[in-house]
Every structure is written in structure tokens, then in C-alpha cells.
Amino acid sequence: xxxxxxxxxGRRLPARRFEAMSxxxxxxxxxxxxxxxxxxxxxxxxxxxxxLQLIGxxxxxxxxxxxxxxxxxxxxxxxxxSLWVTLLFVVGSGAIGSTIxxxxxxxxxxxxxxxxxxxVGGVAILACTLPPVTVAVLWHATTTVDGIFPMLLGMAKxxxxxxxxxxxxxVANVWWLCGLSMLMFGAALRNISHEMIEAAILxxxxxxxxxxxxxxxxxxxxxxxxxxLMSLLSFGNFTLIFLLTGGGPANATNILPLYSYMEGFTFxxxxxxxxxxxxxxxxxxxxxxxxxxxxxxxxxxxxxxxxEVEE
Amino acid sequence: xxxxxxxxxxxCVGLLLSAAIAAVLTSPVALADEQITLKVVYPGDFEPAxxxxxxxxxxxxxxxxxxxxxxxKVDVQPVPGGFSDSESKIALLFKSPSTAPDIVGLADLNYGxxxxxxxxxxxxxxxxxxxxxxxxxxQLKAAETIDGKVYGVSQGVNVYGLIYDKTxxxxxxxxxxxxxxxxxDVLDTAKKLKSIPGISPLWIQTGTAQGTFGVFAGPGxxxxxxxxxxxFTKDGKWVVDSKGIREVVAFYKAAAEAGVLPPASQIMDTMxxxxxxxxxxxxxxxxxxxxxxxxxxxxxxxxSPYWPDAPQDIGVTPLPTVNGAAPxxxxxxxxxxxxxxSASKHPDLAxxxxxLAQSRENMLSNDIAxxxxxxxxxxxxxxxxxxxxxxxxxxxxxxxxxxxxAPLDPNYSVWAQGFLTATQAVVVNPSMSVDDAVAQMNDYxxxxxxxxxxxxxx
Numbered sequence: 001x002x003x004x005x006x007x008x009x010g011r012r013l014p015a016r017r018f019e020a021m022s023x024x025x026x027x028x029x030x031x032x033x034x035x036x037x038x039x040x041x042x043x044x045x046x047x048x049x050x051x052l053q054l055i056g057x058x059x060x061x062x063x064x065x066x067x068x069x070x071x072x073x074x075x076x077x078x079x080x081x082s083l084w085v086t087l088l089f090v091v092g093s094g095a096i097g098s099t100i101x102x103x104x105x106x107x108x109x110x111x112x113x114x115x116x117x118x119x120v121g122g123v124a125i126l127a128c129t130l131p132p133v134t135v136a137v138l139w140h141a142t143t144t145v146d147g148i149f150p151m152l153l154g155m156a157k158x159x160x161x162x163x164x165x166x167x168x169x170x171v172a173n174v175w176w177l178c179g180l181s182m183l184m185f186g187a188a189l190r191n192i193s194h195e196m197i198e199a200a201i202l203x204x205x206x207x208x209x210x211x212x213x214x215x216x217x218x219x220x221x222x223x224x225x226x227x228x229l230m231s232l233l234s235f236g237n238f239t240l241i242f243l244l245t246g247g248g249p250a251n252a253t254n255i256l257p258l259y260s261y262m263e264g265f266t267f268x269x270x271x272x273x274x275x276x277x278x279x280x281x282x283x284x285x286x287x288x289x290x291x292x293x294x295x296x297x298x299x300x301x302x303x304x305x306x307x308e309v310e311e
Numbered sequence: 312x313x314x315x316x317x318x319x320x321x322x323c324v325g326l327l328l329s330a331a332i333a334a335v336l337t338s339p340v341a342l343a344d345e346q347i348t349l350k351v352v353y354p355g356d357f358e359p360a361x362x363x364x365x366x367x368x369x370x371x372x373x374x375x376x377x378x379x380x381x382x383x384k385v386d387v388q389p390v391p392g393g394f395s396d397s398e399s400k401i402a403l404l405f406k407s408p409s410t411a412p413d414i415v416g417l418a419d420l421n422y423g424x425x426x427x428x429x430x431x432x433x434x435x436x437x438x439x440x441x442x443x444x445x446x447x448x449x450q451l452k453a454a455e456t457i458d459g460k461v462y463g464v465s466q467g468v469n470v471y472g473l474i475y476d477k478t479x480x481x482x483x484x485x486x487x488x489x490x491x492x493x494x495x496d497v498l499d500t501a502k503k504l505k506s507i508p509g510i511s512p513l514w515i516q517t518g519t520a521q522g523t524f525g526v527f528a529g530p531g532x533x534x535x536x537x538x539x540x541x542x543f544t545k546d547g548k549w550v551v552d553s554k555g556i557r558e559v560v561a562f563y564k565a566a567a568e569a570g571v572l573p574p575a576s577q578i579m580d581t582m583x584x585x586x587x588x589x590x591x592x593x594x595x596x597x598x599x600x601x602x603x604x605x606x607x608x609x610x611x612x613x614x615s616p617y618w619p620d621a622p623q624d625i626g627v628t629p630l631p632t633v634n635g636a637a638p639x640x641x642x643x644x645x646x647x648x649x650x651x652x653s654a655s656k657h658p659d660l661a662x663x664x665x666x667l668a669q670s671r672e673n674m675l676s677n678d679i680a681x682x683x684x685x686x687x688x689x690x691x692x693x694x695x696x697x698x699x700x701x702x703x704x705x706x707x708x709x710x711x712x713x714x715x716x717a718p719l720d721p722n723y724s725v726w727a728q729g730f731l732t733a734t735q736a737v738v739v740n741p742s743m744s745v746d747d748a749v750a751q752m753n754d755y756x757x758x759x760x761x762x763x764x765x766x767x768x769x
Contacts, residue, residue, distance in 0.1 A: 053428075053721075054399060054402045054403075055398065055402045055421060055424045055425055055428055055721075056424050056427050056428060056721040057427040057428065057429075057721065059402065059405075059428040059429075059430070060428060060429050060430070061429075076758060077754075077758055078758055140576070144574065144576035145574040145576060145577075157574075159574060159575050159576050159739075161576065162575050162576070162579075162739045163739070163740075246519065246520045246581075247519070249735060249736065249739045250732055250735070250736055250751060265395065265399050266395060266522055266724060266728065267724050267725055267728070267759070268402075268424065268721070268724065
């Protein structure tokens with residue numbers, strides 16, 4: 001027992017030695033990472049500070065313009081609007097929407113009949129594996145004139161895609177991602193200790209209390225993981241919005257990746273598009289770092305928790 | 312003795328080896344001098360009415376060219392994708408010398424932008440010797456000349472006009488032939504056609520998905536016939552509010568309010584213009600603001616299956632100006648240019664190929680594949696040209712004589728996006744006021760180009 005504690009604290013273990021061979025084995029991955037990720041992103045950071053155009057006087061002769069693009073971006077009203085729409089989409093639809101949908105689905109499948117659960121789970125996972133193009137075509141067909149949703153809502157001849165673009169796009173995103181979330185929660189729910197639930201039932205705790213006091217705290221790491229993962233996936237969900245609304249009537253669904261594409265390829269201002277892309281990279285990096293920190297924090301919590309329970 | 316022989320033979324071998332190496336090194340260069348490759352790039356899916364015919368036309372011209380130059384290989388590369396995508400792809404091809412084309416086919420909607428890149432070779436000196444340049448449509452000539460230099464020659468143009476279904480008109484009790492004199496005439500007729508269930512009375516396009524082409528295909532034609540069609544003033548400012556712009560937005564709003572437009576999702580789609588050629592034979596559209604190639608698509612020469620009843624069932628008339636002012640034709644004009652890449656290693660050969668492509672038979676056969684009105688007015692009177700799709704081609708050719716061109720400034724795509732945003736806004740939400748829609752356009756363009764580059768015309 002003492003040995004285990006000391007091993008955990010790391011005092012008696014031999015000090016880590018640096019193995020030169022590890023560099024050789026890591027070099028393929030390192031080189032790939034450098035050439036396919038770090039170098040292009042670095043070059044893109046540089047391009048974001050120039051005045052490069054795709055077609056125009058600055059497509060061949062472009063120069064470094066320092067912070068001009070940064071100032072232009074901070075003056076751009078559409079940039080702030082796009083940031084806001086991105087946050088709405090990523091947090092509202094990605095983090096909150098698909099997490100809740102996945103959790104609800106997982107809990108219902110756990111409680112429901114085996115066969116029904118298998119079918120519903122299978123369909124959700126199928127939706128998750130569909131390519132974004134298919135999802136976009138599907139949702140375009142069902143939310144425009146004579147689609148299923150307008151008919152269900154009693155306004156068959158109206159185009160709810162163009163009247164409530166943000167809603168439709170968010171729902172489509174949740175629909176696409178909830179299968180993944182459901183898988184994560186399904187596994188996590190199975191790991192909740194049955195004895196605690198039974199003890200709570202004996203103590204005459206009702207369903208809501210059981211959920212809030214026992215299930216939800218045990219699911220906390222999974223909720224955080226799911227929320228962050230869904231946020232990252234929604235952030236990158238360019239195809240869905242591009243095909244459904246192309247940025248939305250009057251930029252209503254103009255998330256940052258779409259705005260960057262529009263600036264770069266529709267207005268041919270590659271440098272400004274690259275600058276917006278740099279912002280996207282920074283935001284994704286922040287989300288990614290959060291993700292790593294949370295997973296390390298929750299891993300440490302479960303590692304320290306176990307000795308306490310056994311003791 | 313042996314040593315001397317060895318030394319001698321070693322030297323011989325050495326000399327032979329170096330001679331062999333020299334021969335090997337120089338011969339590829341000698342071969343390279345003879346094997347010349349010309350690269351031809353054009354938007355393969357978007358430009359021709361039928362991509363297969365477009366490629367076949369190029370192969371025909373190249374075969375003629377190779378009779379004169381058997382040692383020159385011509386590599387024709389059609390670029391896939393819609394308008395914006397093929398332009399982006401071609402721009403990327405120009406970035407590297409190994410992929411840069413010698414001859415490139417480009418829409419003239421972004422001509423000014425392309426010229427400012429420096430990717431295109433000025434050819435006005437060579438044109439002075441070309442017999443066909445003298446008889447070119449003077450408006451096109453002027454459009455392609457920037458500061459006295461010409462960077463591309465038009466193979467032909469597209470124009471827009473109104474085509475209407477005579478059978479549906481008969482059902483609604485409207486007499487044909489139909490010649491609306493004002494925009495109000497067009498709207499009133501559309502309202503009468505609303506009585507027929509299950510059809511779209513008036514099919515006009517809008518929506519930001521199509522970029523500069525979207526303006527050409529819809530609101531731009533109306534603007535050309537409005538009270539003030541200025542888009543870009545002579546002192547370099549973009550017009551974001553004018554009588555003309557307001558008239559166009561008001562027309563779209565009135566049409567949307569009257570309920571005569573097709574569903575927004577249909578007309579705002581990226582491939583919207585593919586709908587009328589298939590829906591009109593099914594009598595689902597009564598009036599359509601159509602490009603001249605829509606009617607060509609119903610001919611046997613271009614399509615299989617084709618629609619033989621087109622000349623009887625469909626009538627064509629120019630889009631009128633807003634209040635009927637002479638010459639009462641409203642359309643923008645957009646064409647396809649051939650240019651030589653400025654980094655081309657064989658500009659003379661490239662010029663020969665272009666000269667060949669612009670010959671009478673080749674230009675006329677191209678107009679079948681690409682469905683264009685020829686750039687030389689006298690070709691447009693050619694019976695061979697007109698007989699492909701009578702009587703439509705004659706009417707569209709006349710429209711080409713009085714059409715407006717798009718501005719050549721690089722920021723045209725921003726103005727186009729703003730204009731489409733305004734017209735799209737009133738189509739999606741007919742209760743929005745014209746003031747609000749125009750304010751959206753004003754905000755949008757000002758935000759992108761800065762307040763010093765925009766102007767409001769009273």
C-alpha cells in the first residue's frame with residue numbers, strides 16, 4: 001500500500017531517461033505534423049498580414065502590410081456579427097443542443113425496449129455517419145416549399161429555411177451530431193454504479209432527485225467532453241451551412257468559416273480571408289486546449305477518487 | 312608496355328564516356344526544342360451549354376491547327392465547377408509556371424479584375440492585323456479595350472430577354488404575340504396568369520449564391536432598363552442608392568407581394584438557371600427572364616431529347632425599360648473571351664490558335680456548342696446561325712446590339728453581392744420596405760469598400 005502511494009507520488013521510481021531512439025520513431029509523425037499543419041498554418045498567418053488577392057492587381061505583386069488587415073477586421077461590422085453567429089451556432093447548437101439531445105436519447109434507450117432502442121440508436125448513428133452534403137440536401141428538401149416541416153407546421157407554401165435560417169441550420173446540426181453524443185452518454189450511463197441508484201430508490205428519492213444528485217454528477221466529465229467535441233465539430237461544419245443557405249439570407253448564418261470563404265473566393269481577397277482563418281485557428285486552438293485540460297482534470301479526479309472509495 | 316596501353320585505353324574510355332554524357336545531356340534539349348505543348352484552359356462545365364459539345368469544338372479547332380503545326384501538342388483542359396469555382400480554379404492555375412495556361416477562356420464579367428492581375432498578354436498589336444477584328448461589334452471592342460490595350464477577344468455573347476409560354480397565355484385569355492412596353496405591363500400580365508394553378512407566372516432570378524453572374528441573370532438586366540443604370544461612376548465610386556436601384560428593388564418587391572414568383576429556394580439556388588429549360592417544356596413557367604441559351608437548349612443540335620414544339624409554344628420579346636423609353640430593350644451583355652497567358656513561352660503560336668478559333672466557321676460552330684450570339688454582327692445574320700433556333704436567335708441577336716456591359720473594376724463582385732442582397736431581401740420578405748432593402752445594400756458595400764468609394768445618386 002505504501003508502495004502504491006509512493007509510486008503515485010513518483011518519488012521512488014527511477015527518473016525518466018531521455019531515449020534518443022524516440023526521436024527517430026516520432027519523426028514521421030513530427031514531419032507530417034510540421035509539413036501538413038504547422039508550416040501551412042504559419043504561412044497562412046503570414047498571408048493574413050499581406051494584401052494578397054486571388055484575382056486582381058495584388059494577385060502576383062503583393063506585399064506585407066503589417067497590421068492593416070487586423071485593423072480592417074476590427075473595424076468590420078460583419079466580422080463581429082459573424083463572431084456572434086458562430087458563437088450561437090457552436091455553443092447553442094453544438095455544445096448545448098447536441099449534448100442534451102444525445103443525453104436524452106441515451107437515457108431513453110436505456111429505459112426503453114431493447115429492440116426499439118437498437119433501432120433508434122442505429123438510426124441516430126446512421127445520421128451521424130452521413131456525409132454533410134447528404135445532410136444538407138435532406139434538410140433543404142424538408143424545409144423548403146412542400147417539404148415535410150412546412151407541411152407539419154401548417155404553412156406548406158412557405159420556406160421555413162429562409163424565414164428562420166439560424167433555427168433550421170442549428171436543428172440540422174444537432175440532428176447530425178446527436179448520434180455521436182448518444183454513443184458517449186450510452187457508455188457513460190452504463191458505468192454508473194447500480195448500488196448507488198438502488199440505495200437512492202430505497203431512500204425514496206424520486207426520478208428527478210436521482211437524476212440531479214447521482215446521474216448528472218457522474219456524467220460530468222462526459223458532458224464536458226461531449227460539449228467540447230461537439231463544439232469543435234460544429235465549428236468545422238462549413239459544408240452544411242454553405243449548401244443550405246450559403247451564409248444565410250443577408251448573412252444570417254454567416255459563421256466565420258463561411259465568411260472567410262466568401263472574402264477569399266467570392267470577393268477574391270485572399271489575405272483578408274486568411275486573416276479570418278487565423279482567428280478561426282486561434283478559436284479552435286483555445287477550444288482544443290480547453291478540451292485537453294478538462295480531460296486531464298477529469299482523469300486526475302477519477303484517479304484520485306478510487307483510492308478514497310476503496311479505503 | 313601494359314601500363315601505357317592501360318593509360319591509353321583509360322583515356323580513350325574517359326573520352327568516349329564524356330562524349331556519351333555530353334550527347335545524352337544535349338539531346339533532350341534538342342528534343343525539347345521540337346516538342347512544344349500549348350495548354351488551353353476553359354470553364355468546361357459552366358461555359359458550354361453542353362460540356363461534351365464544348366470539348367468537341369475545341370478538339371475540332373485543335374485538329375485544324377495541327378494540320379499546320381504537326382509538332383505542336385495542344386493540351387485542352389476543361390475546368391469543372393460553376394462560375395465562381397471555375398474562376399478561382401483558373402486563378403490558382405496561373406500561380407505556378409508549370410500549370411499556367413497559354414490560352415485561357417474567361418467570362419468577361421470579371422475582365423477588369425483579370426486584366427489587373429497581369430496574367431493576360433496585351434494583344435492589340437496582333438489584332439491590328441486580324442481581318443475579323445475590324446468588323447467586331449463596336450460595343451464589345453470598346454468593352455475589351457482598357458487604356459488602349461486589349462487583353463482578350465470575345466467569342467460571343469449572352470444576352471437576356473423574356474420568353475413566354477403561348478399555351479399558358481391562351482389559357483389565361485391573354486392575346487399573343489406579347490410585347491410589353493413597361494415593367495408594369497410585365498407585372499400585370501403575370502398577375503393575370505396567376506389564375507392558372509400550379510405554375511410560376513414570372514420566373515426571374517436573384518440571390519447571392521451566384522455572385523456576379525447572379526446580377527447578369529436577373530436584377531442587372533432590370534437595372535439596365537431602369538431610369539438610372541449607373542453602377543460605377545466615372546470618378547470611381549460605387550452607386551449604392553439611386554432611382555434605378557430603387558426601381559429594380561421595388562419591382563422585385565411588387566412581384567413577391569403579388570405572389571407571382573416561384574419559390575425563393577428555386578430562384579436563389581446556385582444552379583437556378585438550369586430549371587427553366589427543363590420546366591418550360593412541361594408548361595410550368597409562364598414568363599421567364601431567360602438567357603439566349605435557354606432556347607438553344609431546346610434544339611436538336613444541342614440536346615437530346617429536345618423540344619420540337621418550342622418555336623410554336625414559346626414566344627420571345629425583349630425585356631422593356633421601366634417606363635417604355637426608347638429603344639425599349641433592357642439587358643446586360645456578358646460574353647466569353649479568349650486570352651493569351653502573359654507568361655506563355657509561345658505567344659505567337661497561341662495567337663495563331665486564337666486567330667483560327669475566331670474564323671467564321673469556327674466562331675459559328677462555337678455558337679452552337681456554347682449557345683452565344685457571335686461577336687461580329689454580320690455573322691449574327693448568317694442563315695446557318697439563325698436556323699439553329701428560329702425565331703429566337705434573331706430576336707436575341709437584336710438585343711445584343713443595345714445591351715449594357717458590367718463595370719471593369721475589381722470591386723464589382725462586392726457591389727454585385729450588395730445588389731443581390733437587396734433584391735433577395737424583398738423576395739424572401741415582401742413586407743420589407745424598399746428603403747430598408749436599399750439600406751442593407753448601402754451598409755454592405757460601404758462596409759467592404761469604405762465610405763469614400765460609395766455614392767448615392769439622387
